[in-house]
Amino acid sequence: MFWVFVFSSFLVIANVNGVYGRDSRIVGGVDATLGRWPWQGSIRFISTGTNFCGCSVISNRWLISAAHCTEGIRSASSIEVRLGVTNLLAGEATDVTYRLTSFHDHPDYVSSTFLNDITLLQTSLPITFNANVRAVALPSPGMIAIVGSPCWITGWGTTADSSSVSPNILQQAVVPIVNDSQCVAWYRQEGIMVFTNEQFCAGYEAGNIDSCQGDSGGPLTCNDTGIFVLQGITSYGVGCALSRRPGVYTRVSNYLTWINETIVLYSNSVGQKCTSSLRAILFSSFFFLILHKLTTF
Numbered sequence: 001m002f003w004v005f006v007f008s009s010f011l012v013i014a015n016v017n018g019v020y021g022r023d024s025r026i027v028g029g030v031d032a033t034l035g036r037w038p039w040q041g042s043i044r045f046i047s048t049g050t051n052f053c054g055c056s057v058i059s060n061r062w063l064i065s066a067a068h069c070t071e072g073i074r075s076a077s078s079i080e081v082r083l084g085v086t087n088l089l090a091g092e093a094t095d096v097t098y099r100l101t102s103f104h105d106h107p108d109y110v111s112s113t114f115l116n117d118i119t120l121l122q123t124s125l126p127i128t129f130n131a132n133v134r135a136v137a138l139p140s141p142g143m144i145a146i147v148g149s150p151c152w153i154t155g156w157g158t159t160a161d162s163s164s165v166s167p168n169i170l171q172q173a174v175v176p177i178v179n180d181s182q183c184v185a186w187y188r189q190e191g192i193m194v195f196t197n198e199q200f201c202a203g204y205e206a207g208n209i210d211s212c213q214g215d216s217g218g219p220l221t222c223n224d225t226g227i228f229v230l231q232g233i234t235s236y237g238v239g240c241a242l243s244r245r246p247g248v249y250t251r252v253s254n255y256l257t258w259i260n261e262t263i264v265l266y267s268n269s270v271g272q273k274c275t276s277s278l279r280a281i282l283f284s285s286f287f288f289l290i291l292h293k294l295t296t297f
């Protein structure tokens with residue numbers, strides 16, 4: 001009876017406008033101070049100005065988030081990203097909004113399982129870095145989140161399960177990385193498969209501290225000898241902060257090649273022009289060959 005309720009409420013959340021799972025705020029966190037998480041961004045609809053997901057700055061043109069955040073969105077021009085801010089209501093001196101030219105969901109994203117729940121967003125203008133706006137480090141190849149190590153989640157998502165109230169101030173909380181087989185076993189009780197190459201879990205057996213709706217797409221960073229490394233992207237969970245239902249995060253270290261390739265592919269407009277003119281040359285030579293053949297026949 002209980003699991004049916006939890007699972008069905010999960011499904012309901014998971015189907016709202018393609019923006020689901022954890023689209024609202026950190027449970028059990030505390031207010032963050034400005035500049036502590038300078039890579040944290042808020043993705044909002046231009047039409048309503050409402051924060052619906054988090055994201056992280058990874059370079060001066062690129063942000064990373066969850067594919068389920070952008071899944072239902074037709075055009076990058078309907079959303080924008082706010083950086084350098086902790087208080088969404090009042091704003092701060094470094095509060096700045098960037099428009100986007102495009103977003104690129106992982107081609108193998110599966111909405112029913114949140115597999116490959118990762119997307120890259122490109123800003124129209126280069127992001128200006130300052131004390132409160134800066135890129136987060138990505139893991140180096142082979143560097144994985146270590147079980148038990150304390151990592152931080154941040155976001156403006158709802159502060160209680162089933163709550164519709166979101167905080168104005170960015171929330172932060174510490175969550176330990178959960179052993180993969182333990183997490184797989186807990187989620188199997190819900191009939192949910194956790195894919196350990198692509199996902200990992202973080203949280204407490206007792207619950208109480210977790211990411212929640214609205215935190216989706218935001219960072220899980222781990223302090224690696226003084227440098228915060230983006231190990232996870234907030235993806236989904238059953239409820240929020242429930243016992244033995246830790247948050248599930250996209251495992252960033254599994255996507256370094258895809259991130260690199262996607263950025264290289266879409267960053268260089270000169271490169272794209274070269275490619276299309278090359279295609280034009282190949283195409284016209286193909287026609288030339290056909291014509292040549294035709295005329296010689």
Ligand SMILES: *[C@@H]1O[C@H](CO)[C@@H](O)[C@H](O)[C@H]1NC(C)=O
Nearest residue numbers: 147178179180181182183185
């Ligand atoms: C993970 O948890 C399982 C039991 O759930 C245990 O057998 C295993 O040793 C744990 N692995 C690590 C690396 O802690």
Ligand SMILES: *[C@@H]1O[C@H](CO)[C@@H](O)[C@H](O)[C@H]1NC(C)=O
Nearest residue numbers: 036222223224225226227228
């Ligand atoms: C990060 O970890 C280092 C030790 O590796 C510690 O000295 C430092 O205070 C930590 N920084 C934060 C902000 O937690």
Ligand SMILES: *[C@@H]1O[C@H](CO)[C@@H](O)[C@H](O)[C@H]1NC(C)=O
Nearest residue numbers: 140141256257258260261264
């Ligand atoms: C990303 O691609 C560049 C070349 O385009 C390469 O030099 C670099 O090592 C790559 N990094 C990773 C993490 O794959």
